[in-house]
Amino acid sequence: MTAERIVGTATDLVETDGVAxxxxxxxxxxLGVPVTTIYWHVGNKDAVLDAxxxxxxxxxxxxxxxxxxxxxxxxSLCRGWRRNLLEQPTLVGLVHSQGRTAELFHPLSRVLxxxxxxxxxxxxxxxxxxxxxxxxxxxxxxxxxxxxRAPSQRVTFEGLWAEEDxxxxxxxxxxRDEDPTVLFDYAIRKLVVSLITGVGE
Amino acid sequence: MTAERIVGTATDLVETDGVAxxxxxxxxxxLGVPVTTIYWHVGNKDAVLDAxxxxxxxxxxxxxxxxxxxxxxxxSLCRGWRRNLLEQPTLVGLVHSQGRTAELFHPLSRVLxxxxxxxxxxxxxxxxxxxxxxxxxxxxxxxxxxxxRAPSQRVTFEGLWAEEDxxxxxxxxxxRDEDPTVLFDYAIRKLVVSLITGVGE
DNA sequence: ACCTGAACACCGTTCAAGT
DNA sequence: ACCTGAACACCGTTCAAGT
Numbered sequence: 138m139t140a141e142r143i144v145g146t147a148t149d150l151v152e153t154d155g156v157a158x159x160x161x162x163x164x165x166x167x168l169g170v171p172v173t174t175i176y177w178h179v180g181n182k183d184a185v186l187d188a189x190x191x192x193x194x195x196x197x198x199x200x201x202x203x204x205x206x207x208x209x210x211x212x213s214l215c216r217g218w219r220r221n222l223l224e225q226p227t228l229v230g231l232v233h234s235q236g237r238t239a240e241l242f243h244p245l246s247r248v249l250x251x252x253x254x255x256x257x258x259x260x261x262x263x264x265x266x267x268x269x270x271x272x273x274x275x276x277x278x279x280x281x282x283x284x285x286r287a288p289s290q291r292v293t294f295e296g297l298w299a300e301e302d303x304x305x306x307x308x309x310x311x312x313r314d315e316d317p318t319v320l321f322d323y324a325i326r327k328l329v330v331s332l333i334t335g336v337g338e
Numbered sequence: 339m340t341a342e343r344i345v346g347t348a349t350d351l352v353e354t355d356g357v358a359x360x361x362x363x364x365x366x367x368x369l370g371v372p373v374t375t376i377y378w379h380v381g382n383k384d385a386v387l388d389a390x391x392x393x394x395x396x397x398x399x400x401x402x403x404x405x406x407x408x409x410x411x412x413x414s415l416c417r418g419w420r421r422n423l424l425e426q427p428t429l430v431g432l433v434h435s436q437g438r439t440a441e442l443f444h445p446l447s448r449v450l451x452x453x454x455x456x457x458x459x460x461x462x463x464x465x466x467x468x469x470x471x472x473x474x475x476x477x478x479x480x481x482x483x484x485x486x487r488a489p490s491q492r493v494t495f496e497g498l499w500a501e502e503d504x505x506x507x508x509x510x511x512x513x514r515d516e517d518p519t520v521l522f523d524y525a526i527r528k529l530v531v532s533l534i535t536g537v538g539e
Numbered sequence: 540a541c542c543t544g545a546a547c548a549c550c551g552t553t554c555a556a557g558t
Numbered sequence: 559a560c561c562t563g564a565a566c567a568c569c570g571t572t573c574a575a576g577t
Binding site: 138170171173174177178 | 559560561562563
């Protein structure tokens with residue numbers, strides 16, 4: 138028995154049965170050993186979770202930027218990151234619950250520094266652009282991950298302003314179900330462009 | 339014993355001892371009754387949590403918009419919402435873990451519809467503006483709430499690009515610790531202005 | 540209708556005892 | 559050094575039994 142094997146099967150367990158499925162006893166039984174063996178090799182449950190999170194963060198590589206235009210490259214980067222992370226909602230949830238979301242996005246922040254610099258930003262402008270973009274993507278992933286897990290989260294504006302005098306065209310647009318991805322693409326494009334061109338200073 | 343009293347003390351318990359502090363047994367002992375009484379009045383733990391969340395959502399009123407300029411009013415609105423929600427990180431965390439974050443922001447969405455319409459947006463543009471702003475604020479609150487709870491979450495760019503050729507001015511700006519509120523103000527202003535003026539179409 | 544005690548199946552964790 | 563069984567203090571939940 139090694140610590141690596143324990144952490145590995147712990148990761149499997151999380152992927153198949155969710156975070157709640159990872160109990161010390163379930164893990165031990167999957168390994169074919171008594172629970173106490175785990176304590177000898179890795180310590181308590183928090184240590185196991187930490188090791189699992191380490192693996193997730195290390196393994197997540199990210200995506201390459203595409204296109205020639207600076208804004209387009211950054212937008213494609215953010216879209217790619219969001220898409221890839223949404224494919225593993227359970228793992229993202231685990232990383233978040235362990236309070237290590239920021240670390241997960243470190244590789245993205247490095248690339249963003251490079252891209253925003255290439256787009257002509259310098260000094261504090263560039264730093265702010267990186268931070269703002271990072272936070273926007275992080276926030277979008279966190280909310281969308283939850284929508285993925287609990288579809289009731291999806292914002293339904295149905296009947297939310299029944300008595301209010303909202304123009305019918307707007308009401309129609311609000312009531313219509315909007316794909317989160319479409320919404321993200323729309324927003325990230327606006328944000329990145331305004332960061333690069335300097336709108337709203 | 340009434341359901342109201344149970345839910346009320348459950349809310350107190352969450353506020354004082356955190357979400358983890360709310361156990362059926364702790365709740366029962368605080369009420370001075372055996373655990374089984376709770377089951378008779380409100381059902382299981384999930385029902386208790388649901389009722390607590392209902393109360394939180396209902397009680398959270400929001401803030402009034404300030405200023406005359408359309409963009410400024412919306413920005414102040416978002417800043418106020420964020421500030422108020424960050425004052426109760428535990429409750430926000432609970433609402434989020436119960437998958438009901440969207441509901442919490444319903445009042446804000448109503449006001450946003452009004453404000454973006456007053457700012458001249460119509461139809462799908464207005465609807466998208468509302469949705470994007472809503473998601474941005476939600477995402478920012480979720481990330482900042484976690485920073486509040488686990489300060490290690492705060493993004494430290496220290497030594498993140500040691501070997502990379504980052505200009506010293508940018509490196510300095512990145513390494514400097516940036517207040518999340520300053521960052522939010524900077525980003526929300528840019529976003530709202532670009533939504534209203536139509537940058538990045 | 541309302542409340543209770545006893546019991547069940549689960550947790551994470553410890554610790555003395557084995558090889 | 560490595561592994562184990564037994565036990566502890568906690569969970570949420572059920573259910574027959576009381577008034």
